[in-house]
Amino acid sequence: MAMGRRSGSSSSMALALLVLAASALSLLPASVAVTSPYVRPAPRAALSLLQDDDDDDQTPQQEYRGNLTTDNYVRKFQVHISMVGPDKMRVTWITDDDAPAIVDYGTTSGQYPFSVTGSTTTYSYVLYHSGKIHDAVIGPLQPSTTYFYRCSSNPSREFSFRTPPATLPFKFVIVGDFGQTGWTESTLKHIAAADYDMLLLPGDLSYADFIQTRWDSYGRLVEPLASARPWMMTEGNHEIEKLPLIERTPFKAYNARWRMPYDAGATPSGDNLYYSFDVAGGAVHVIMLGSYTDYGTGSAQYRWLQRDLAAIDRGRTAFVVALVHAPWYNSNDAHQGEGDAMRGAMEDLLYGARVDAVFAGHVHAYERFARVYGGKEDPCGPVYVTIGDGGNREGLAGKYIDPQPAISAFREASFGHGRLEVVNATHALWTWHRNDDDEPVVADQVWITSLASSPACNKNKNKM
Numbered sequence: 494m495a496m497g498r499r500s501g502s503s504s505s506m507a508l509a510l511l512v513l514a515a516s517a518l519s520l521l522p523a524s525v526a527v528t529s530p531y532v533r534p535a536p537r538a539a540l541s542l543l544q545d546d547d548d549d550d551q552t553p554q555q556e557y558r559g560n561l562t563t564d565n566y567v568r569k570f571q572v573h574i575s576m577v578g579p580d581k582m583r584v585t586w587i588t589d590d591d592a593p594a595i596v597d598y599g600t601t602s603g604q605y606p607f608s609v610t611g612s613t614t615t616y617s618y619v620l621y622h623s624g625k626i627h628d629a630v631i632g633p634l635q636p637s638t639t640y641f642y643r644c645s646s647n648p649s650r651e652f653s654f655r656t657p658p659a660t661l662p663f664k665f666v667i668v669g670d671f672g673q674t675g676w677t678e679s680t681l682k683h684i685a686a687a688d689y690d691m692l693l694l695p696g697d698l699s700y701a702d703f704i705q706t707r708w709d710s711y712g713r714l715v716e717p718l719a720s721a722r723p724w725m726m727t728e729g730n731h732e733i734e735k736l737p738l739i740e741r742t743p744f745k746a747y748n749a750r751w752r753m754p755y756d757a758g759a760t761p762s763g764d765n766l767y768y769s770f771d772v773a774g775g776a777v778h779v780i781m782l783g784s785y786t787d788y789g790t791g792s793a794q795y796r797w798l799q800r801d802l803a804a805i806d807r808g809r810t811a812f813v814v815a816l817v818h819a820p821w822y823n824s825n826d827a828h829q830g831e832g833d834a835m836r837g838a839m840e841d842l843l844y845g846a847r848v849d850a851v852f853a854g855h856v857h858a859y860e861r862f863a864r865v866y867g868g869k870e871d872p873c874g875p876v877y878v879t880i881g882d883g884g885n886r887e888g889l890a891g892k893y894i895d896p897q898p899a900i901s902a903f904r905e906a907s908f909g910h911g912r913l914e915v916v917n918a919t920h921a922l923w924t925w926h927r928n929d930d931d932e933p934v935v936a937d938q939v940w941i942t943s944l945a946s947s948p949a950c951n952k953n954k955n956k957m
């Protein structure tokens with residue numbers, strides 16, 4: 494495969510040289526496994542103000558106190574956006590009272606030539622009743638363009654987002670297990686300072702843990718970022734929230750508040766708990782898997798994954814990445830073995846399709862593995878990364894299996910976030926940014942070469 498789809502430009506030469514030079518760092522062999530000696534600062538407390546849902550004067554959001562006849566229906570916005578297909582965006586927001594599910598938008602601040610009316614839902618959980626959860630899909634939109642928008646035609650608050658590019662390069666932020674503590678705030682601050690196109694979240698969002706108002710405080714906490722870039726996620730165990738006899742439906746709040754595009758794309762899954770989508774004009778395919786719904790052979794998720802992988806054209810799609818909550822490879826003491834059953838069911842599918850990388854959460858630490866298949870280093874297997882270090886209130890998982898397994902390349906129990914920049918059709922740069930006191934510090938990085946560009950790996954694709 495050619496060095497890159499944009500190799501015709503002069504700037505590509507400099508990029509190519511950079512990639513070649515950096516390839517010396519490419520995928521560290523497991524023989525140089527590192528357990529970081531970094532000593533982290535003391536834990537930080539939960540953000541008590543953000544968890545107090547009823548004290549509106551103390552929310553981080555601007556509160557609407559205007560004269561609209563519909564009263565103060567715009568108090569709680571919790572706006573977030575998610576991609577729907579190549580050129581549309583779902584806007585989701587919440588109001589206390591009835592309000593129109595309208596998004597007005599345009600490319601100039603204060604001018605909204607376009608309007609879309611979506612739909613509204615609510616849910617109840619024990620004694621809690623949610624606000625009105627509105628959802629509207631806007632578009633078609635131009636790539637790499639800033640749009641300004643307002644929700645429920647409320648004139649007091651204008652939001653804006655930038656659409657992702659339609660070609661490479663493409664920049665992801667990847668981080669799981671956010672919660673809403675001082676460390677979450679630190680991680681969000683570092684992410685806000687990054688120039689990125691889309692955030693991918695491998696589960697465990699609010700740590701509401703049955704206290705539904707925490708979903709609202711989490712929605713407000715992440716709104717400044719989640720309203721400005723598409724946030725795409727899959728579920729973790731903290732999203733289940735089942736209560737014996739009282740609340741039998743799992744994922745009630747998660748599915749109502751964080752609807753993902755399971756009904757869009759080339760292979761709709763029909764289930765919010767697993768789905769896939771393309772970015773960068775199909776150069777990158779992202780697969781969101783569900784650790785907490787059936788994944789066994791013959792299950793709906795398994796059969797959907799088979800169809801999804803079979804539909805990928807690796808001549809067009811340079812990189813395929815998957816996200817899952819419970820890690821399939823993990824040398825931390827925490828949650829040891831919890832991803833084994835899913836790995837047993839699905840690892841062959843991902844390996845056969847030459848998936849390039851698998852990102853997981855759940856373990857509150859960072860770990861990067863070599864390319865692995867069947868428990869052993871394999872040049873055609875995915876790079877496995879655990880990135881469950883967003884900053885939640887359960888703290889870090891600092892105890893590791895000793896000695897470090899040969900397939901584990903780097904591990905450290907610190908909060909932080911990851912960035913995956915898919916530079917061109919052959920190379921992607923993965924960096925992990927530790928929350929080092931209050932500074933984001935690059936503590937680990939590696940160049941990942943697309944398996945589609947590897948003649949040895951591509952040759953036997955799907956021939957297992």
Ligand SMILES: [Fe+2]
Pocket residue numbers: 697729730731818854855856
């Ligand atoms: Fe988890």
